[in-house]
Amino acid sequence: MSVATGEIAVLNGKRQNEPLDRVAQLRLALRFALREMRGGLSGFYIFLACITIGVGAIAAVNSVAAMMSDGVTREGKAILGGDLRLALVQRPATAEELSFLNGLGELSQTQSLRSMVRLMDGSDQSLAEVKAVDKAYPLYGSVGTTPKRPLTTLLAKTGDGYGAIAAQGLYDRLGLKPGDTVKLGDLTLTLTGVLDREPDLIGDGFALAPRLMISEAALKASGLIQPGSLIGYHYKLKLPPGKRASVAEDETNAKFPQSGFQIRTSRDASPALQRNIGRFSQFLTLVGLTALIVGGVGVANAVRAYLDSKRGVIATFKSLGAGGRFVVTVYLIQIMGLATLGVLLGLVLGAVAPFLTARFLEGVISVPAEASVYPGPLVLAAAFGFLTALAFALIPLGRTRDVPATALFREAGGSGGAPMRWAYLGAAIALALAISGLALLMASDKTVALIFLGGTAAAFLILRVVAAGIAALARRAPRVRSTSLRLAIGNIHRPGALTPSVVLSLGLGLTLLVTLATIDFDLRREIGMGLANRAPDFFFLDIQSREITPFRQKVEALAPGSKLNAVPMLRGRIVKLNGTDVGKIKAPAKGGWVLRGDRGITYSGTVPENSTVTEGQWWPKNYAGEPLVSFAAEEGSELGLKIGDTLTVNVLGRNITARIANFRTIEWENLGINFIMVFSPDAFAGAPHSWLATLSIKSDSEAAEKAVVNGITNAFPAVTSVRVKEALSEVNKLIAQLALAIRVAAAVALISSVLVLAGALAAGNRGRMHDAVVLKTLGATRITLIKAFATEYLLLGIATGVFAIAAGAAASFFVVDTIMKLPWVFSWTVALTTLVVSLLLTVGFGLAGTWRILGQKAAPVLRNL
Template sequence: MSVAASDGTRALASAPSSPMQAGGLRIAVRFALRELRGGLRGFAVFLACLTLGVAAIAGVGSFSSALTDSLARQGAAILGGDAAFSLVQRQANEAEMAALGREGTVSTVATLRAMARIGQGESFASTLSEVKAVDGAYPLAGTLEAEPALPLSDALAQKDGAYGAVVDPLLAERLNLKAGDRFQLGEATLRLAATLKAEPDLLSTGIGFGPRLMISRAALDASRLVQPGSLVRWSYRVKLNDPGRLAAFVEDVKQAVPDAGFEVRTRESAAPRLEKDVNRFTQYLTLVGLTALLVGGVGVANAVKSHLDAKRAVIATIKSLGAPGGTVFAIYLVEIGLIALIGLLIGLIVGAALPYLVVWGFGGFIPIPIEASLQPTALLLAVGYGLLVALAFALWPLGLAHDVPVSALFRERVEGGRRKPRLAYRLATFTAAGALALLAVLAAEDRRIAVYYLIGAAAVLLALRLVASGLMALARRLPRPRATEARLALGNIHRPGALTPTVVLSLGLGLTLIVILALIDRSLTRELTANLPNEAPSFYFLDVQSTEADRFAAFLNREADGGKVEMVPMLRGRLITLGGRPVEDLKPPPEFAWVLSSDRGITYADAVPEGSNIVEGSWWDPGYAGPPLVSFEKEIADAFGLRIGDTVVVNVLGRPITAKIANLRKVDWQRLAINFVMVFSPNTFRGAPHTALATLKLPEDSVQAEGRVARDVGSAFPGVTVVRVKDALAQISEIMGQLLLGIRAASLVTLMSSVLVLAGALAAGQHQRVYDAVVLKTLGATRGRLLLAYGLEYAALGLATAVVAIGAGTFAAFIIVTQVMKLGFSFSAPAALGAAGIALALTVGFGLIGTARALGQKPARLLRNL
């Protein structure tokens, strides 16, 4: 015996009964390091799963934090000043302007949708544009970039009877404009002076349905698009002389003009919707990464079990020399921990580098400059997830080695060890799993979603495990087929050490996620396209002046023969109180926060709007002249705890309006017909300036008529904004398609983990396959018959996994689409068959690759050891 071996024997013989006692941990570390000298063979899947999951979480968190930090650093440039005060349908009066200008410089920006047009008659062309009228002080912060590089005042100046315009290249393309060409906006003649390259406050003004058209305030006045009640947003940006007085200044303005109805934003929250969307998307991608880690956890457990099986002789020797079970556990816990640290380190490096790679490769496509940097919090979170997953899935198989007797380790094929580890190891496993769940909840942006995710993940894991046990029990009870290959395949599904639980678990989660995404995609596409011809109007017409409403309706009825015209008055109002509670004190569910986020469209009517049904209360009588009444949408009212008789206060055109809830309506929003959250009794707004909103529904197969109506309306009513519903939905569909594409790409991380775990499980079972193949070949089985038997086994497992994934994914997608998105659900057979195909291909493919290698082994070496 060598000196080193003698030293090791003495160390083991004198090892403390507990590895945590003095010297116990040192011995465990020494032996773990000696074992690792032989390399990491067998731990490739272990490392890959941890690396993949940790890299996904670290990368997503790092990029999100870098983006959030950039938004915070550039808040003033994104907002256009230190603070922005916005009004809809009216401009600030003298008192309000005086309050805004007390402590700094004020820049006024007006935004609206309008039709830019060119030509006459058959050569007439028009396009919806997002008009932005700025004054001489714009921009107070940030830099506007245009081509050619002109001072903004020169680019927007009036020359030769035409006002300059800086336009999005897309608008120039749609109207076929070149530098110096003239076109119309309302009654104003514009000249293309430059094309827009970068707009500093784009994120704060929002990205609309049309391309940007930037003009001067003088050009906006000349267009005569701004009429009483016109849907124009007036934003007053303030650059403070003392930026440190931001909070005090905002409070002073509120005190000075309490009834102004300003929507207020500051540089500290310049793009709240974007930040919220970024946080939500980050949470989703983090959960995807966590799902990949959970799937990878199965691979961790398989790798640990396989490693311990391969070390039976070593463990038996160590225990026979006097090492207690705790020391054996500690040795391999340290060994697994060191390997896990390698995977964590690789994952952290990849994750930390992701923001730099994104900025380098895609920085030009991101609307704000992002400064990539190391994000310690995101990296630590990824480390926490990785360590807890490794512990939660490794402790159970490690604990099994503690109480297995030496004789059982030498004769495991004859007699097995304990099925469960000691209570202490079970408690440690559950503690690690609980810590993982707690970390996921505490780190989540929306903890409710995190809790739902954890419940769902636990339910799916349990369901998959029960399905695997059910498959094994069914295979055990089925009649034995007469064909040898089928009988062997059936036996392999339920025998001790079968691959059934591993295959179902590893593939089940990944395929379930694929089915969920595919069915959500199908349902959204169907809602946005297939249902459109029967339910949606062809056009929306905005900013129809009340004085021209009758003439406009007559024009549509005359020009769109057979079309259905609907027109309602429209105003904008900002909610102040609901049920006597200020909106600032309300905390609605996230899906209803939009009701309070900005001004809402409101209307008045004598009759119940089409597409609405009264579910509580009653409608007012025609010609009602009492105190103002309002009809509220039922679902939103329930979210805010509103009941019949409660009051709401809405600021309309700078005037607070108090109305009592007379009834609650259920609205079919999917019809895309005109409808509102709030409908008031007509006497509420008698005499108030407003515009009308109209829709036109043309008969089916009227593409040519749509083009003609759009052209005729643009020519006869230049102040009316025409929104073609199909174009708007096409843009929404494109955006959602890009989002779903990103989600699907990110979700491939989970599928990759599933594939890795499956490959690892099949590799871990290769030793048993070699043993079986050699024995069967010795008894006369041919290579072809063995391949067929194993192929049938893998096909049955893959098909069973696909059936489970289709069922679970369909149920989850149904809940998400109908309960969260409030849309109709559409099942897609191609998505289901695609999942089945993926499952079969992966399972049979990897299984037969491993089997072919096993069948190629020489039998003599194995037979000599039998």
């Protein structure tokens, strides 16, 4: 200490030049900080782990999201199929439109629809996503096939039909192999190969079934093209050098303002995928931020424990004349230096995440993932890490400023009771607000981010109240005869008790674990069981108007007594609201999906099933007047619509403007026939259209369902049958991938909680050492102390686990019921598992740390009391 004494004395002698003194103080503080850090990282391993996990989670999630987004952008032309993609539904482009598009650049035409592929003997069939391509396809990218032959050769006309290639899934469903023949509509197809890679697959959107690729000529010969059939016509352009896609888009819209073209450029090759990547990365980033904030509690515990062990050094500094600011500066340098190490370790994890996940993600989203280091996500994660470390370190540092010099002679004095300076508390609050502001700034959905952050802040406050409540109950508990139980109850409410630290440390992580596990459970239950039980057994598409009566008769013959519901259906896109082009309207986050792409629409003289008019009046049964429309109440409210407003939809290349006559609630949950927009019958008088039907059969047997599909498909080859169970199976695959990410997020939160709990218990070991030594000196046995400490940890674990179950249930109810609009069911398996985990963690970590303390010799401790 002689060197330190001299340096501080010299420093105290330089008060004449205050600016120089501050610089000198900073230099001296840095020297002392570096000297003390030579002793290693003892006591800071949990600190480092908390920062590393939180920063690593945020950096990894955003780096992987950036890699996926870059892949979509980089391969945008191949994913889109061209520089510009124009789509029409239910009608092909006119000769005039085709002539104009050909003048813009090289043109490729494809058609897509869902239809049934049947075995030649009609004994089995499968839904397929049919894609008809021309000789120019693909303009960008390449099609991968087995065997490797030119696409025109594989799809060429054969002796009795045409060639076709199919994804492996279609071969597996029907037990086929290359060379076999199948029926598509009225056409015989020979399967000439396996479709391994399709460059514009994700640009076509979500697929319910395996791909079947045929030629344009084959589709024309199949008999599937009927008036009103749900066929998508896609026109992909490869523009000449120097021609900008945005210019070509503007020219097309100006030339054909009512064409109904949906136009996308390579910059938004797969907007749905990009939105989903953004939403999912936001969700996981918020979970990672929560894990980081939970880790912040561990930072505070570690800093408090470290500073508690340095009371003698701090008191020595003050005895030699050092001020409180100097002491804080010394230890702030140390803490932020260690935080820098933790942030760097986390950034390493985030940087390598794209390289570890690239191959896996390619198999999931079919986008070539080229791993790289992404500075933006790393900077964001580092900012969160430094802000969190500083925010949680300031409070124990603020108390350290006022440690009295007498603590040098009374080691048990501690600083825990020192008053908190408002400047440090205010700075910590300001940093917490900065963290929240940064999270809101990077969030695509501000509402969700605000709810998430508000919930985390509320959880902190509530857990503080819960800890105070547990201590109050312990304080008022009746006196018990058991010594160990009496000691345990006393330890819960005594000054310096572990109760606030344990409840806060474990409560946040377990609450998040219960919330995520319950959401996962409800999603799987609803998709796997709930929807399957409430939904109809089949959807039938592309029923022609001339076929609807014989179709009803055939269904009655195949499944007597079953419930059939059939309605006319067209496809249309909202192009104007109250006369304003939707492209000029800033769509809200919630209802904006209604304005993107085409929607199914229908007409009806009566209120549809599963709907209830909530505002306005339904039109008379034989109404004949201006076109009227009934709009979904929730979506209408989100878009700010009201009775009397007008909307314009483009159907079959014609704009139709209708006035909103009423709003109605819709029961989406049963997967029945529901439409956002239902028009008055006169609105589409004479328009060609098909019918949509649902069927719920009495029998639940596979044989009965198969008989219905076979009978309908063989009798009406152009009608598409969608078995709901198979469609839900595809959705379940997506849910499984989502559930995996949710479990990983829950695991990160739990690991952070475990680390924080370990830190909290370690921070209390010093006080426990004094208690154990004094009690042993007064005659307590090791068994008595073990029982007391185990009982204390058990009571804290039960209390924290019960709170986490209740809070997690409430949070999951809000997410599932309010946001997802799904039935909420609480899983008692999740609750009991959480309680068991809580007990194992608190008792296990508590006794692990206490066991070493119980073996401490009394003399060294008593000498310092």
